[in-house]
Amino acid sequence: MISEQENRARLAVYLSKGIGRKAFLELMSLAGSAQSLVTANASEQRHWGLASDWQANWQQADQQLEWLALSPKQHRLLWWDDVNYPRQLQQIDDLPPVLWARGDVSLLSAPQIAMVGSRNATTGGQKIAQEFAQGLAESGLCVTSGLAGGIDAAAHMGALAAHMGQTIAVVGTGVDLVYPARNKSLAESIVASGLMLSEFALGARAEHWHFPQRNRIISGLSLGVLVVEAAEASGSLITAGLALEQGREVFAIPGSIHNPLAKGCHALIKKGQAKLTETVQDILTELAPQLRRFVQSSSQSDTDFSDLSPTAAALLKQIPYDPISADELLMNCQLSASEFASLLMELEISDSVENYGGNKIARIR
Numbered sequence: 001m002i003s004e005q006e007n008r009a010r011l012a013v014y015l016s017k018g019i020g021r022k023a024f025l026e027l028m029s030l031a032g033s034a035q036s037l038v039t040a041n042a043s044e045q046r047h048w049g050l051a052s053d054w055q056a057n058w059q060q061a062d063q064q065l066e067w068l069a070l071s072p073k074q075h076r077l078l079w080w081d082d083v084n085y086p087r088q089l090q091q092i093d094d095l096p097p098v099l100w101a102r103g104d105v106s107l108l109s110a111p112q113i114a115m116v117g118s119r120n121a122t123t124g125g126q127k128i129a130q131e132f133a134q135g136l137a138e139s140g141l142c143v144t145s146g147l148a149g150g151i152d153a154a155a156h157m158g159a160l161a162a163h164m165g166q167t168i169a170v171v172g173t174g175v176d177l178v179y180p181a182r183n184k185s186l187a188e189s190i191v192a193s194g195l196m197l198s199e200f201a202l203g204a205r206a207e208h209w210h211f212p213q214r215n216r217i218i219s220g221l222s223l224g225v226l227v228v229e230a231a232e233a234s235g236s237l238i239t240a241g242l243a244l245e246q247g248r249e250v251f252a253i254p255g256s257i258h259n260p261l262a263k264g265c266h267a268l269i270k271k272g273q274a275k276l277t278e279t280v281q282d283i284l285t286e287l288a289p290q291l292r293r294f295v296q297s298s299s300q301s302d303t304d305f306s307d308l309s310p311t312a313a314a315l316l317k318q319i320p321y322d323p324i325s326a327d328e329l330l331m332n333c334q335l336s337a338s339e340f341a342s343l344l345m346e347l348e349i350s351d352s353v354e355n356y357g358g359n360k361i362a363r364i365r
Helices: 004-014 021-031 034-039 042-047 058-070 105-109 123-138 151-161 181-193 210-221 235-245 260-270 280-299 310-316 326-331 337-349
Strands: 075-079 098-103 112-116 142-145 167-170 195-198 224-227 249-252 353-356 360-363
Touching (some): 004 058, 058 075, 112 123, 123 142, 142 210, 151 167, 151 181, 167 210, 181 195, 210 235, 224 260, 235 249, 235 260, 310 337
Parallel strands (some): 224 249
Antiparallel strands (some): 075 098
C-alpha cells in the first residue's frame, strides 16, 4: 500500500498537463516513484523527458483527495500496482494507470461478462438483454457494461434484478457524474450494490473520444463480450474488436434479417469472430475453462506465502494465471530490472510461477 504522500504525488503528476497514460508509467519506471519525480531538480526532470515548464497539478490532486475522504469505503482510487487493481486489466495493452471507483471494489475480482449493444435498441432487444443479464448474474457472473442507454441500461437492470446480482458500470465521465442524465437513478442503484468505474478524473464530462477509450476497459475486465444488438458500424463492434485483440471470447445474438440492428451481430458471426448465442448456457459452456481458473484462483487466494520474502509475495500477486510477458510485468512494477530478476528466480525456485516460451510467465499457485 502506498503512502498518502505518494498517492498525492501520483495524482499531481498524472493530472498534470502533457502527461498521458504511457508517459506516466514510463516516468514512474524511470523515477522510481512520483515523490522522487516531483522533488527532483529541473535537470533530472528534463532527463526523464519532462518539459522545462512542467508543473505538477497539486490543485486538482487535492480536489480528488477531498472526494476520496468523503466516503473512504465507497470512494476508491486504484493504481496499476494496487493489490485491488483488477488482474484481468493488468494483462491488456495500454492499461489505465489509475481507476476511480465508486461502490464495491471487491467485484473487480469476480468473473465478468461484458454486455454491449445499440443505444437505440429495439424493445425486443432490450428485453433480451435484460433476460440474458439476469440469467448470467444468477449463474454467478458479474455483468459489466457502459451505463449508456439501450442495451447497456437493460444489461445493468437485468443483473440488478437477479438474486445477489452483481454489475459494474464503466463510464466515459468521472464517477461523480452520470451520462446520460436519464440513467441517474440506475447509477445510484449500481453504486448501492455494484460498482461505477472510470479512468477519467472526477468532474470529467462526456467527450466523444472518451467512449471508444473506455470500451477497452469494458472488454479488458471481462472473460467475454456479448453483443446483443449492433449496427454494422457501431461502438459495440469496436468493443468486440478490442475483445478479440485482448484474447477474450466474443458472443453475438442473431436477430431478424430485416432488423438493421442485427446486421452487426450477423457480420461478427459470419466472419467467425463471434459465437452464435441463443441461450445463457451457450456462454457458460464456452467460458467453463476460464471460470474454472477463477475458482482455482479464488481457492488459492489464502495460500500461505510464508516461504517467500514479502517482496516476492507481493510480486506474485501481480502475476496472472494466464501467461504474461515478463517485460510487460516489469513495466507495471516499481522494481529495477535486477530486483525483478532476483525475485522472479525466487518465485521459480519456490514453484510459484512457470516459465513459458517467448519470455512469458504465469502464476501456478
